[in-house]
Amino acid sequence: MPRRTDDAPRPSQRAAVLKAAMEVMAEKGPEKTRVQDIAARAGMSAGHVLYYFGKRDRILVDTLLESEADAGTQRDRRVAAAPSPLDAVERLVRLYLPSGSSDLRWKLWAQLVARPPQDAETLAAYDGVLDGWTTALADAIRAGVDDGTFTCRDPRTTAYRACRLMDGYALEVLLGAPGRTRAWAVSSVLEALDDELATRP
Amino acid sequence: MPRRTDDAPRPSQRAAVLKAAMEVMAEKGPEKTRVQDIAARAGMSAGHVLYYFGKRDRILVDTLLESEADAGTQRDRRVAAAPSPLDAVERLVRLYLPSGSSDLRWKLWAQLVARPPQDAETLAAYDGVLDGWTTALADAIRAGVDDGTFTCRDPRTTAYRACRLMDGYALEVLLGAPGRTRAWAVSSVLEALDDELATRP
DNA sequence: CGAAATTCTAGAACGAAATTCTAATCGCTC
DNA sequence: GAGCGATTAGAATTTCGTTCTAGAATTTCG
Numbered sequence: 179m180p181r182r183t184d185d186a187p188r189p190s191q192r193a194a195v196l197k198a199a200m201e202v203m204a205e206k207g208p209e210k211t212r213v214q215d216i217a218a219r220a221g222m223s224a225g226h227v228l229y230y231f232g233k234r235d236r237i238l239v240d241t242l243l244e245s246e247a248d249a250g251t252q253r254d255r256r257v258a259a260a261p262s263p264l265d266a267v268e269r270l271v272r273l274y275l276p277s278g279s280s281d282l283r284w285k286l287w288a289q290l291v292a293r294p295p296q297d298a299e300t301l302a303a304y305d306g307v308l309d310g311w312t313t314a315l316a317d318a319i320r321a322g323v324d325d326g327t328f329t330c331r332d333p334r335t336t337a338y339r340a341c342r343l344m345d346g347y348a349l350e351v352l353l354g355a356p357g358r359t360r361a362w363a364v365s366s367v368l369e370a371l372d373d374e375l376a377t378r379p
Numbered sequence: 380m381p382r383r384t385d386d387a388p389r390p391s392q393r394a395a396v397l398k399a400a401m402e403v404m405a406e407k408g409p410e411k412t413r414v415q416d417i418a419a420r421a422g423m424s425a426g427h428v429l430y431y432f433g434k435r436d437r438i439l440v441d442t443l444l445e446s447e448a449d450a451g452t453q454r455d456r457r458v459a460a461a462p463s464p465l466d467a468v469e470r471l472v473r474l475y476l477p478s479g480s481s482d483l484r485w486k487l488w489a490q491l492v493a494r495p496p497q498d499a500e501t502l503a504a505y506d507g508v509l510d511g512w513t514t515a516l517a518d519a520i521r522a523g524v525d526d527g528t529f530t531c532r533d534p535r536t537t538a539y540r541a542c543r544l545m546d547g548y549a550l551e552v553l554l555g556a557p558g559r560t561r562a563w564a565v566s567s568v569l570e571a572l573d574d575e576l577a578t579r580p
Numbered sequence: 581c582g583a584a585a586t587t588c589t590a591g592a593a594c595g596a597a598a599t600t601c602t603a604a605t606c607g608c609t610c
Numbered sequence: 611g612a613g614c615g616a617t618t619a620g621a622a623t624t625t626c627g628t629t630c631t632a633g634a635a636t637t638t639c640g
Binding site for chain 1 (some may be wrong): 389410476480482486489490491492493494495497502503506540542543545547548551553554555556558571
């Protein structure tokens, strides 16, 4: 019984499973989603889903990566269409932060931080995702500096820190304490960035 | 069969379980720790452990709270002994950040963010813990401002943001990508705080 | 003091889920 | 059209958390 580990001959069945996984997880949350649920949604058996992915965790990782790829595309599109660097930064913040305490992308991150896969390949993929956001934000900041809108000595570092700051706020939103809403996080982060980047007399 | 939900008549058996839990979890990580393991360490049956805690998640929460209580005590002691505000801040950063990718306190947080208990009591406890750190850091910053060491308009806000920034760095350390070590996190955060607080001509 | 109620405790039983195994079935190639 | 690897469903296995059962210990209070 061949159990595939590489993904060379993947017949897009894989993609179908991922789609199903994304749907179900969006509905009931990744932590409550059983392999069975995904299989049912994709119209196949649970054993068969595992035939493709090997273990449940792999489905989570791949779903996160897919979900981040989507988010990245959206991000690049929306940022490119921003009328100003200030707008671009604002859009980035809004796109980065979770939509609420049950945001799929962030809940997936939470799952994977709780049970981190240690293989180099996955870690590298994570790194790429994170880097995409940092770079996008750094570019926007740089544009604002050239523009005169912002003041910033080292856009890359500032962007990296801003992403970490957003991670922290995202955590709070995920935790779901009263008052720690998306709106609160967005405005807190924007305020912090304003303090950091504002050109003051 | 009475199943206790309140904790009024807890005969310190509870404390013994928590101690066992902390030990085992420190050894193999909270996510790999079975109720059975904790019971074995505490010299009792698995069913009996659940008799006290109701569900495994509760053990995690209580272990985290215990672990944070310890950390809080340590924190207040070490900060009180700091020779200067600058030192106090530095100590706080070192104490807050994870000791590595398998830091128990942080791994417990990761577990609980992945599967957040929604009862108000637990959320309130979390809030208290977080507030302890923010307050400690704010106090240190304030002392530094009075001192002339730091410049800061709003110490409380700065402290809060610094905690969120540290959360973000902590996440990276937990994820365990190469290079994202505790040492890296500590120096990155200290640098960020220096940029934020430094009194410049 | 002693009986009734309550609390503890171990261990078996149960249930839910992931993972693995078994046996077909399909879609090719030669 | 026989053969062979890739797919597939579904059953069996395993691992755990949780619940249940039956006593033992302890406390309460008449």
